[in-house]
Amino acid sequence: MLQIHVDPSRPVALVEQIVSGVRSQIDDRILRPGMKLPPIRRLAETQQVSRFTVVEAYDRLVALGYLDSRRGSGFYVSARRAGGEEPEMIERVERAVDGAWLMREITNHAPERVLAAAGDLPPQWLDEDEVLRNLRQLLRRGDTRSTSYGTPQGYAPLRDQLRIRLAELGIRAQPGQIVLTYGATQALDLVGRYFLKAGDCVLVDDPGYWNLFSNLRLQGVRLLGVPRNADGPDTAALEQLLEHHQPRLYFTQSVLHNPTSSCISPAVAFRLLQLAEKHDFLIADDDIYGDMVQGPATRLATLDQLQRVIHIGSYSKTISGNLRVGYLACRYDLAQALTDVKIMTALSSPEFAERMVHLMLTEGHYRKYVERLHGRLARATDRTLQLLERVGMVVDQTPAGGQFVWARVPGLGDSSALAHHGVEHGIVLAPGAVFRPNCQPSAHLRFNVAYAEHPRLERFLGETLPRMVEPRACVANPPGSQSVTG
Amino acid sequence: MLQIHVDPSRPVALVEQIVSGVRSQIDDRILRPGMKLPPIRRLAETQQVSRFTVVEAYDRLVALGYLDSRRGSGFYVSARRAGGEEPEMIERVERAVDGAWLMREITNHAPERVLAAAGDLPPQWLDEDEVLRNLRQLLRRGDTRSTSYGTPQGYAPLRDQLRIRLAELGIRAQPGQIVLTYGATQALDLVGRYFLKAGDCVLVDDPGYWNLFSNLRLQGVRLLGVPRNADGPDTAALEQLLEHHQPRLYFTQSVLHNPTSSCISPAVAFRLLQLAEKHDFLIADDDIYGDMVQGPATRLATLDQLQRVIHIGSYSKTISGNLRVGYLACRYDLAQALTDVKIMTALSSPEFAERMVHLMLTEGHYRKYVERLHGRLARATDRTLQLLERVGMVVDQTPAGGQFVWARVPGLGDSSALAHHGVEHGIVLAPGAVFRPNCQPSAHLRFNVAYAEHPRLERFLGETLPRMVEPRACVANPPGSQSVTG
Numbered sequence: 001m002l003q004i005h006v007d008p009s010r011p012v013a014l015v016e017q018i019v020s021g022v023r024s025q026i027d028d029r030i031l032r033p034g035m036k037l038p039p040i041r042r043l044a045e046t047q048q049v050s051r052f053t054v055v056e057a058y059d060r061l062v063a064l065g066y067l068d069s070r071r072g073s074g075f076y077v078s079a080r081r082a083g084g085e086e087p088e089m090i091e092r093v094e095r096a097v098d099g100a101w102l103m104r105e106i107t108n109h110a111p112e113r114v115l116a117a118a119g120d121l122p123p124q125w126l127d128e129d130e131v132l133r134n135l136r137q138l139l140r141r142g143d144t145r146s147t148s149y150g151t152p153q154g155y156a157p158l159r160d161q162l163r164i165r166l167a168e169l170g171i172r173a174q175p176g177q178i179v180l181t182y183g184a185t186q187a188l189d190l191v192g193r194y195f196l197k198a199g200d201c202v203l204v205d206d207p208g209y210w211n212l213f214s215n216l217r218l219q220g221v222r223l224l225g226v227p228r229n230a231d232g233p234d235t236a237a238l239e240q241l242l243e244h245h246q247p248r249l250y251f252t253q254s255v256l257h258n259p260t261s262s263c264i265s266p267a268v269a270f271r272l273l274q275l276a277e278k279h280d281f282l283i284a285d286d287d288i289y290g291d292m293v294q295g296p297a298t299r300l301a302t303l304d305q306l307q308r309v310i311h312i313g314s315y316s317k318t319i320s321g322n323l324r325v326g327y328l329a330c331r332y333d334l335a336q337a338l339t340d341v342k343i344m345t346a347l348s349s350p351e352f353a354e355r356m357v358h359l360m361l362t363e364g365h366y367r368k369y370v371e372r373l374h375g376r377l378a379r380a381t382d383r384t385l386q387l388l389e390r391v392g393m394v395v396d397q398t399p400a401g402g403q404f405v406w407a408r409v410p411g412l413g414d415s416s417a418l419a420h421h422g423v424e425h426g427i428v429l430a431p432g433a434v435f436r437p438n439c440q441p442s443a444h445l446r447f448n449v450a451y452a453e454h455p456r457l458e459r460f461l462g463e464t465l466p467r468m469v470e471p472r473a474c475v476a477n478p479p480g481s482q483s484v485t486g
Numbered sequence: 487m488l489q490i491h492v493d494p495s496r497p498v499a500l501v502e503q504i505v506s507g508v509r510s511q512i513d514d515r516i517l518r519p520g521m522k523l524p525p526i527r528r529l530a531e532t533q534q535v536s537r538f539t540v541v542e543a544y545d546r547l548v549a550l551g552y553l554d555s556r557r558g559s560g561f562y563v564s565a566r567r568a569g570g571e572e573p574e575m576i577e578r579v580e581r582a583v584d585g586a587w588l589m590r591e592i593t594n595h596a597p598e599r600v601l602a603a604a605g606d607l608p609p610q611w612l613d614e615d616e617v618l619r620n621l622r623q624l625l626r627r628g629d630t631r632s633t634s635y636g637t638p639q640g641y642a643p644l645r646d647q648l649r650i651r652l653a654e655l656g657i658r659a660q661p662g663q664i665v666l667t668y669g670a671t672q673a674l675d676l677v678g679r680y681f682l683k684a685g686d687c688v689l690v691d692d693p694g695y696w697n698l699f700s701n702l703r704l705q706g707v708r709l710l711g712v713p714r715n716a717d718g719p720d721t722a723a724l725e726q727l728l729e730h731h732q733p734r735l736y737f738t739q740s741v742l743h744n745p746t747s748s749c750i751s752p753a754v755a756f757r758l759l760q761l762a763e764k765h766d767f768l769i770a771d772d773d774i775y776g777d778m779v780q781g782p783a784t785r786l787a788t789l790d791q792l793q794r795v796i797h798i799g800s801y802s803k804t805i806s807g808n809l810r811v812g813y814l815a816c817r818y819d820l821a822q823a824l825t826d827v828k829i830m831t832a833l834s835s836p837e838f839a840e841r842m843v844h845l846m847l848t849e850g851h852y853r854k855y856v857e858r859l860h861g862r863l864a865r866a867t868d869r870t871l872q873l874l875e876r877v878g879m880v881v882d883q884t885p886a887g888g889q890f891v892w893a894r895v896p897g898l899g900d901s902s903a904l905a906h907h908g909v910e911h912g913i914v915l916a917p918g919a920v921f922r923p924n925c926q927p928s929a930h931l932r933f934n935v936a937y938a939e940h941p942r943l944e945r946f947l948g949e950t951l952p953r954m955v956e957p958r959a960c961v962a963n964p965p966g967s968q969s970v971t972g
């Protein structure tokens with residue numbers, strides 16, 4: 001008979017408590033091979049945890065070789081355990097607070113969790129009805145080609161549609177200059193793989209997009225952080241970096257920069273392009289939040305017409321993160337070379353998803369939906385700013401739009417321990433260190449305004465922040481942690 | 487007035503003939519800015535070419551800045567041409583016969599082309615009705631989550647379904663050991679990115695999967711080709727390589743090896759695993775054609791139980807190349823690490839496609855469809871073998887099943903010029919050199935049996951082969967080209 005006691009007040013994840021409880025009873029032979037474990041629903045009820053927690057714990061125990069899953073019957077103590085890998089596997093459970101940690105936490109959709117760290121909008125904010133309606137329409141057509149490989153560069157009618165949309169931003173790009181990608185992530189990956197090799201250095205925003213940093217580190221590339229101001233990159237600091245380094249590329253985000261939600265000014269954009277010319281580097285400008293900005297905004301490619309700028313976009317944020325349709329626009333010769341890299345690394349485009357996005361853009365109500373979204377985001381941002389003020393957090397730059405608020409905790413050296421603590425309470429926070437090129441400490445947190453209006457979030461922050469900034473709690477921070485711009 | 491003359495007997499691609507014809511008339515100011523070009527349909531009719539050819543030519547001319555496309559109206563001579571990039575762009579049109587060339591040719595579905603080089607089955611061979619039926623069913627369900635990001639490791643119910651299918655092959659893998667990927671291509675890419683760095687050497691099959699080679703070369707990895715025999719890798723040659731090199735990985739294909747359609751024998755599989763143990767390397771076994779084999783076949787993972795083997799599979803070949811759902815199964819700790827790499831490079835899984843494949847496997851008629859496919863492939867293979875015999879080609883190994891026949895032209899040093907020549911006649915052939923690790927010459931061609939039964943293919947080979955093996959034609963081959971195993 002399984003006897004465990006899950007205690008939410010302990011500083012150990014609930015899943016981990018179940019895993020180690022079951023493990024020790026099997027090791028101690030209290031639970032014997034062949035014995036059946038309690039059904040998921042029952043264990044969840046008796047331990048007052050969610051069923052997702054039990055599922056995850058059982059799944060992990062199966063992977064560890066402690067349990068067998070018998071289809072339609074349940075979970076049983078395994079007769080033989082898997083090879084000698086358990087110690088390493090258990091150690092991996094306690095993850096450092098980094099990009100991979102953040103991704104795993106924000107994609108764990110257990111219902112009781114508050115996903116203030118999320119990078120996307122909740123389904124009910126997106127036009128899910130319209131997505132489903134267009135999917136059905138696509139299926140009614142005779143030419144969906146649902147089984148064939150797509151073309152290497154991507155579905156031509158969507159590239160032509162993007163040509164029109166880019167022209168509206170003042171960017172002249174022919175369909176041959178546009179490559180469809182598996183989200184903006186693949187676009188960034190292709191650019192990095194084509195231009196960079198291990199040991200190279202590259203310019204990035206500080207703070208900036210965490211997953212890009214992980215990607216570049218995976219490639220063995222050294223990251224040079226350019227501090228981000230309210231009007232764009234700090235060009236004076238950039239000039240100083242360029243005195244000592246010859247980077248080939250700068251990955252930046254001009255419009256609704258993640259995580260600060262600031263936009264570049266025309267003057268800074270001009271200065272940045274001057275420096276790119278003088279020091280001979282290219283700029284990959286990730287415009288993934290471009291459709292969330294209200295009113296005019298400056299894109300680098302509008303000035304330079306894709307000579308030195310690779311303009312990247314995506315419909316993962318405004319249509320569907322599941323369809324994964326992004327693109328890049330650049331010089332024609334470069335577009336052909338990047339298509340070759342795309343073939344080598346992903347073979348072809350998911351044409352079905354590309355046709356779907358094409359339909360949404362041409363026959364859907366995309367523009368009207370985006371207008372409604374602007375209003376909704378603005379209202380949620382206001383309420384989030386009020387909430388953060390009530391709990392004593394400080395927002396130095398009011399967001400220019402979009403879905404993020406970047407706020408800091410006065411007196412806190414680094415917010416990573418706070419985020420780690422939050423997960424134990426079902427509050428998923430995005431700590432500032434994750435958004436810094438080399439995971440430097442940061443007093444900031446990034447809030448997704450669509451998820452931030454939750455009484456449990458306010459209660460957690462209201463109760464925890466005063467304790468975190470007490471001297472006692474500061475011991476848990478990394479050595480040398482200070483309040484920094486990040 | 488546009489005056490060009492397209493001549494299919496000239497050794498220049500039809501698209502290129504139109505592009506250069508229009509170009510020179512614009513350069514010579516015979517066509518003036520603002521003039522309208524003939525509609526696509528009309529030009530196609532007057533020049534006796536397909537409309538796709540004209541579309542591609544116009545698209546390229548637009549990209550070159552010679553034409554403007556006005557929506558709903560047509561193509562016009564541009565008032566101003568784009569920057570000074572044309573020479574480079576024109577040069578790129580004449581591509582070397584390599585992997586990128588092959589991919590572009592086989593994804594050009596202009597109707598008159600015979601795609602004997604194709605890597606996938608034609609839509610009418612796949613169960614497109616069933617794919618569409620299941621997509622509709624998926625849309626009727628309330629829980630499709632069509633807009634959210636998927637989970638990092640992939641849709642859990644599909645991973646559980648794969649656990650069951652792998653168990654049928656005698657491979658014990660828990661869902662935590664399985665990572666869903668964007669086709670087998672992403673699985674291979676993740677493994678390479680995790681284990682290899684520029685300058686490393688890696689073992690591959692010779693001949694083997696062309697796109698894997700491009701991918702590894704992109705990573706700066708040195709390829710060591712292991713000759714492929716009818717019963718699997720040549721382990722004696724492998725041992726010799728291992729005397730001088732310490733590769734970390736061997737990428738191979740045990741079942742229905744591409745391009746030879748041979749399967750590994752149990753004895754060779756055992757010997758290979760012995761060598762992996764002794765020389766401490768891992769093996770990535772690409773089982774993408776596994777469902778096309780009839781009867782028992784040996785998988786490396788069935789023997790070694792995923793200790794040194796990373797087992798890779800995909801439903802791109804049997805369900806849909808468009809959905810792009812593949813997977814890898816390996817040690818638990820490695821599965822977690824590869825999931826992290828997946829996040830860094832592609833962010834998340836396309837859960838909609840994963841749910842779709844799950845539905846096909848659990849509620850569709852997948853097994854029955856696969857059985858029908860076996861018979862259909864066997865009959866087409868027989869007829870292809872007969873066709874190749876009639877035109878004087880030689881097949882050294884009768885295929886063990888699947889969709890490919892690997893045949894050579896006696897007396898020919900290298901088949902690349904033949905493939906290049908074929909494209910001019912709308913016959914797309916896959917030359918052996920593309921399947922060799924370092925593009926070494928090869929007298930072989932790979933035929934897709936589902937596309938090979940075409941009178942124009944037989945006529946082309948029958949007429950061209952005798953001419954290609956004459957001494958005069960041999961001059962066009964690379965220096966040092968001889969008939970080799972590849």
